[in-house]
Amino acid sequence: MSRALAVEALSAEAFQPFGDVIMVQGAETHLINQGTTTRFHDLANIDVGAQGGVPLISIFRAVARAFPLRIEMLERHPLGSQAFFPLSDFDWMVVVAEGAGQPELETMRCFRACGDQGINYRPGIWHHPLVVLAPSQDFIVVDRGGKGDNLEERQILPADARMVSL
Amino acid sequence: MSRALAVEALSAEAFQPFGDVIMVQGAETHLINQGTTTRFHDLANIDVGAQGGVPLISIFRAVARAFPLRIEMLERHPLGSQAFFPLSDFDWMVVVAEGAGQPELETMRCFRACGDQGINYRPGIWHHPLVVLAPSQDFIVVDRGGKGDNLEERQILPADARMVSL
16 A cells, blocks of 8 residues: 655745745845836746756646545656746645655655745756646746756656555 | 827737747647646747846736826836736736837837736837736746846836827
């Protein structure tokens, strides 16, 4: 039987080993545009320049996962950070792990993000592909374009898979 | 009496002199994440490297403008592109003009964007600060951080102001 993975609330402190939480809470703010706009400033560390990489803006459209969800693989992008921000106000899930050459499964964590929270993975952070709860959810994504091998995937042995329940 | 500025629907073709429209329609797509996610790929040309600039991710929270709206100033960012994507599904407005040292007021145009459309101003494009119609609307913004003077503002003489009506 697969081991359960606890679901934690997403916060900047809890996510610190993996990257940034993109949200207005706690941000540096500037009042701009003749007082009609608040700028919540510089919410993620975009780090995409390795091997001549450039930042890209894309939209990811993800369909709902079935729960309980079996975590059977993780991936990472060694050459660049990857930021996600939801375009509709539904909770979603973030699964990450520490580890250098391989994900260390004992460090795997699952965070439940609110619909007004995005995240930014640092380069090389192991993570599961998008896990959404709504039937469909779009995200603005800022990641790296350019040459070089920027995707590594690792399958997890069935006996080591983790199970996420709602 | 101020001259009326026509409101046009936003499209990639119409906006081409000013930058990119960020939207899924017409995008290059990739099916990723074991078929659970569609990536609408590389939707805007991020151009922020001048004078050592770096890309930033911020959130702008704008309050509604009163209409009819008098366009009395324009601004531009000579050192970097600036991308906006709405985080809630309300229409919003984009006012731009061509011009090198000064905005050429005869070229001013106003586009009504849908809530699933973002835009990316190329460096140096004259534009009005955010114009939202909802009481409040948040946007993900990708623009330039770094040294250098990246903001120019121009007031428009009262006789030359343009008026935007809903």
